[in-house]
Amino acid sequence: MVFSDIVMKTCNTKARIYSVLVFCCGLFVLYYWNWQYYNQPVEQTNRGSLKTGLLYLKEEILCSGSIHNSSTAADAKMSYIYPIHNTTYILGDLIHVRIDLFDGSGNRKLSGGDVLRVWMEDKKTSASVSGVASDHNNGSYSVAFRAVWSGKATIKAFLATRREEIVLLYKLYQIYSSLWSIHAVFKGENITERPRCFTRPNTRAQTHWCNLTQENDGFPWYCMKSKNTLTNCDMWIETFSATNIHYELNNSTENTILSWSATNATQGIFRRTVPVVIKDSKLTSKLTSTPIACNRLAPHLTWQRKAPNGFFYNNKWSSLLCNDTLPRTVDAYRHCLKGRTLWLHGDSTSMQFHIRLRSILNLTSHARGHTPVTDTDSTYNFSLSWHAHELPFYHGSQHYPRSTNQAQHIMMDRLPNTTKDIVVLYMYVHFTLVHPDVFRRHIRRLVPSAKNLLARAPNVTIAVRGPHAYFRARRGMLSYWGILYADIWHQEFASLWDKIIYLDFWDLTMAKPSKNFHPHVNTVKQMVHNMMSLLCFRT
Missing domain, CATH: 2.60.40.10 (Immunoglobulins)
Incomplete structure (x- = not known):
């Protein structure tokens, strides 16, 4: 418990x-x-x-x-x-x-x-x-x-x-479940209800609840049930969110904080x-990495926490963990992805990776907001896939159908035994608005699916993308939790360190500070190449 x-x-x-x-x-x-x-x-x-x-x-x-x-x-x-x-x-x-x-x-x-x-x-x-x-x-x-x-x-x-x-945030997590509000849309004939939803029933609210855990891929999800007898829990069709929520704060000091x-x-x-x-030392102007090529770096070494794991020089990220031998060219990326799908499911910061790769690879965009998208290059036979992770996911004011969100373990479970795909597991920003135990629960559920996929599909490549640092974004959304979440990834995936690559972007985004939780496009460019250098042509 x-x-x-x-x-x-x-x-x-x-x-x-x-x-x-x-x-x-x-x-x-x-x-x-x-x-x-x-x-x-x-x-x-x-x-x-x-x-x-x-x-x-x-x-x-x-x-x-x-x-x-x-x-x-x-x-x-x-x-x-x-x-x-x-x-x-x-x-x-x-x-x-x-x-x-x-x-x-x-x-x-x-x-x-x-x-x-x-x-x-x-x-x-x-x-x-x-x-x-x-x-x-x-x-x-x-x-x-x-x-x-x-x-x-x-x-x-x-x-x-x-x-x-x-x-203060911890107090709000315990009382309100979330710092922002997520709403379900229940719709029937001549009836539309928009109740708030939570990762657990709010014991302070005098109301009945729709238990929609099964519909959220097995993760606890509860929406307030309408008093209207014509409304029932099966009417859930859409989700949207708001950045504001009314808190019963004790005093003006807490509001200031x-x-x-x-x-x-x-x-x-x-x-x-x-x-x-x-x-200078020994006539060199900067430190160099180890001679080990990034695609030959043992997976468990990527989970070691040593700082710095790299630095920027001439606006390019220089890894100190391994030698980046992957050319920064379209041909190199296409050759790496040939016959494969690169799964980049998660949130808008993983969509940034999708957008960056799409630009590099000259792929036509089919993305529409948070709607799931798979962009395919039929000439070079590869695809890039993005899908919003399960709730809690804050879509904003735009309404999205229930099918928009899907747990990443579902995606892994559906991959065939013959797959050669690259799967990048990632959850972060949206979970900064709920209790850390919620994040741990979702990460823990990924482990059995990852183990099963590795056992039955020997040619698959799996990576975990860790949290990134940013200054400040919006009310309550702090990258402080990334420090804790990195620990949770390490703890829950400890049995898989020798099989899964950890993409550690904390030092990279500390060295090139981002004011918003969406890193600058130039920073994303370096993050993407660092990812590709570790995941492409692994032997």
């Missing part, structure tokens, strides 16, 4: 829920840290990389509803970033900086839990690389970079998520930066 189910079962009456919230008010929320990395220095590995030390507040937060003072929250404009030792380094060195957080009144923060994104860039060479930040749980952070190119560079920091946001996620991202960028100089 997942944690959220336990919470709701023990608080299954309105009175109990309110008593828990009242009891928790004024108490500091108990955090469970990822102690594996807590307060440890960044270590150098035998491959010259850094162990990632990303921290997050784990799922097992016992209660929510604490009252916060937003004026004591961390403020990027008042916080400091500065070098620990010096500002001149040799290519390949570790660069160390420190960050001290202050609130808006200039008072030093004395606790941890805020999430920082730090990167180093050189606009002259269009170079950039992400850093690894370690939280000391006292308002200070140590950050380490690998000096991967020579020349001048500037280190920048972004206050990605304040811990007050996470506590909730608004942070929609604040202009530039307000979270530190005013202060750290300039550094990196000198």
Whole structure:
């Protein structure tokens, strides 16, 4: 039983829920840290990389509803970033900086839990690389970079998520199930109803529910049942969503905290930066990757978390995990895909991959919003397929038929034993609006289908696309959860690391920051090629 189910079962009456919230008010929320990395220095590995030390507040937060003072929250404009030792380094060195957080009144923060994104860039060479930040749980952070190119560079920091946001969002997940609203359209003769739907029945609502779990490919899905006796649950025909939902917040402070996620991202960028100089070493201007070709890299090595796993130079992504031997040409991509379908199911950020590949391959587009699409090149005998994943999926105001959404395990189960297709499993952005346990449930269901497909179809290629980082997008939609979701992918797929490729784009999107959850088209171009270099012509 997942944690959220336990919470709701023990608080299954309105009175109990309110008593828990009242009891928790004024108490500091108990955090469970990822102690594996807590307060440890960044270590150098035998491959010259850094162990990632990303921290997050784990799922097992016992209660929510604490009252916060937003004026004591961390403020990027008042916080400091500065070098620990010096500002001149040799290519390949570790660069160390420190960050001290202050609130808006200039008072030093004395606790941890805020999430920082730090990167180093050189606009002259269009170079950039992400850093690894370690939280000391006292308002200070140590950050380490690998000096991967020579020349001048500037280190920048972004206050990605304040811990007050996470506590509040977790509270809303438990009470409302979702930060935005999804509606079903029930339609019959002279009757149209548009009730809200949830990943679990809302015990606070005095209403009956349509259990549409079976219709959602086996994933829990409940819609409020109309009081109209002429309406029944079989009338569900369409889905749409809205970005707004009415929250019963305790005070104006909570409303202020909730608004942070929609604040202009530039307000979270530190005013202060750290300039550094990196000198050449052995007459080379940048670090090179290992000699192992990307398509020969053992799958389990793609699941190892070492940072940075690459960097940008001349606006091109240079992998440090493997040697990219795939030409960036139409012919190379066509030859890779010949006789195959590349399945890119998921959300609009996987549709970006579909669109980018379609452009490279000169395919005629048949895409219409979130409607499933398969684009086929009959001359070169390959296809690109996109399909929206199962609910929760926020379609926006446009109405889509039920057939629009389909679970990725259904797609895998339908592939024949003779398939040579490439399957890229991906879920992320839409799940940032619901409780993390929902994401884990959906990822866990992919595992048996992936195992079965690998066992019966020896020529299939399967990859998992991990989360990407972005600044801020819309109310409540934070890439903070990507840190946790990457862990969930690793944990649930641990038994398949030796058979499935993990596409890790966290460092890539940290090095080239994206303000929106949709990465810039040039960033997508690099992500797509990195994916193709790992998946094409595997031996």
